[in-house]
Each structure stands twice: as structure tokens, then as C-alpha cells.
Amino acid sequence: MGSQALTDQQLLDALRAGVERSSNLIAWITDFHGGPVTTEYILTADIARELIDRHYEVAVEFANRKLVNGLTARKGVKARKLLGSRRTDVVVLNNGLSPAALIEVKIGVRSLGKIKGDLAKLAGTIALLKSPYAARVVAAVVYQVHVTGTDKMEWRDQLLPAIQKIETRIERELERYRFTASGYSFAIHPLQSSTEGITERAIEDDGHEKTLGAHGHATRFYAVIIRSTRVPPPPPRTVAELKAQLDE
Numbered sequence: 001m002g003s004q005a006l007t008d009q010q011l012l013d014a015l016r017a018g019v020e021r022s023s024n025l026i027a028w029i030t031d032f033h034g035g036p037v038t039t040e041y042i043l044t045a046d047i048a049r050e051l052i053d054r055h056y057e058v059a060v061e062f063a064n065r066k067l068v069n070g071l072t073a074r075k076g077v078k079a080r081k082l083l084g085s086r087r088t089d090v091v092v093l094n095n096g097l098s099p100a101a102l103i104e105v106k107i108g109v110r111s112l113g114k115i116k117g118d119l120a121k122l123a124g125t126i127a128l129l130k131s132p133y134a135a136r137v138v139a140a141v142v143y144q145v146h147v148t149g150t151d152k153m154e155w156r157d158q159l160l161p162a163i164q165k166i167e168t169r170i171e172r173e174l175e176r177y178r179f180t181a182s183g184y185s186f187a188i189h190p191l192q193s194s195t196e197g198i199t200e201r202a203i204e205d206d207g208h209e210k211t212l213g214a215h216g217h218a219t220r221f222y223a224v225i226i227r228s229t230r231v232p233p234p235p236p237r238t239v240a241e242l243k244a245q246l247d248e
Helices: 008-029 040-053 079-083 116-127 131-136 156-178 239-246
Strands: 057-063 087-094 098-106 138-148 184-190 203-205 210-212 217-228
Touching (some): 008 040, 008 098, 008 138, 040 057, 040 087, 040 138, 098 116, 098 131, 116 138, 138 156
Antiparallel strands (some): 057 087, 087 098, 138 217, 184 217, 203 210
């Protein structure tokens, strides 16, 4: 495949469609009551499938050191030593050499602490790339937040505030995290509409009487989009400028 770059919107569209695949699967196996994705492999696979369907060059569990190679690495960078065995869940590649998108997936998130390591890993990998390559990469941490209903929390007006409390906490924690990670922008994007993700407690009706069924739940998905704010140099006008950029 030829060289490709993704805009934030193109990646978000693919992530939303991947999340929808996983949500539809869970709905089907729970008789449409829904629930959380219980393994990251399901969500990872559905996101990868969606990107493949959109004709991107996709790899799963890709070694980060292969992204920081002789073509893309900043001068003096020893990727094998710095990155070791670290891998990224889903990668979109350009001709198998340079990264266009990096995606990590997490479930069971209730605070930024659960994804902070993923944010640092993705930003740290981008930092090792020459600025023209770093500027082209869009990275994302896709995460699921789930609140389980109880006998005291079973309807929409109870479940919605519970998950909104977690959403607000993560947003505030990300605001503080930004100050420790200069050189990058971080933005949270919902991967569902505002009306999705809340399922009230089931009501069972056998034709004679109605009884309470499975507990409700709030299950939502988000992505933190990461971009390098390092400004790439302008196109070289001389051989000397080209050499300087190659030696970055």
C-alpha cells in the first residue's frame, strides 16, 4: 500500500465503528441487554478489522522498536535499548516502515491511572521519531468505562450520574497530566452518542406478571487522541538543509 496519513477525524470514525462492532457482539450474546467488553482482545480485534476494511495497512501487537528504525529514528536513538519488548495493540503503517497511527486499548478504566502508562508509551515512542514522521502520527488510547447496576442503582437517572462522575474525574486528571507531558496535545473524545451506553434494569414479563431481571449498567467508550506539537521543519531548499533534516 502507498503512503497514508490519518486525520484525527478519520481515526475517530474508525474507532467508533470498531467500538460499535464490539458493542453489537456483546448485545447479541446477552439477548440485547448489553454489558462491558470483558477482554481487550475483542475490542482490539474489532478496531483492527475496521481499519483493514477501510484499506489501511494494519498490524496488531506490533513491536515499537520496529517503528523507530533507520528511516524514522532521530540521530543517535537506540530503539532496541530504549523500547525493549514494548508493543502497541494496533498500528497503521506506511509501507511497513513508518507509523501513521498507534492505538492502545484498555477496559475497566475508572481513573487516568489505568491508562497513564499507555499515554506515556505512545508519547515516548513518538518522541524518538524525526519531527516530520512524528508530525504525521496520530495516537489514541481507547478505553472503556463501566458501572454495574445494583438494587439501589438501576434506572437511567441513577446510572448516568454515576458514569458521569468517572468521566469528570478522568478529564480533570488528564488536565493535570498535560503539565507533565510537554510537547504533546491530549484530547478526550466520546466514541458513542450522548444517548448511548445506559441500560436500565431488565423487566421480565411472562404474560402473567412482571418481575425485575438483570441489573442495569452504564458502559461507555472514549479515546484520548495524542499528537506531537513538535513543529516539523519546512521542505528543504538546499542539499545542506536536506542533510540537516536527515541527521536530526
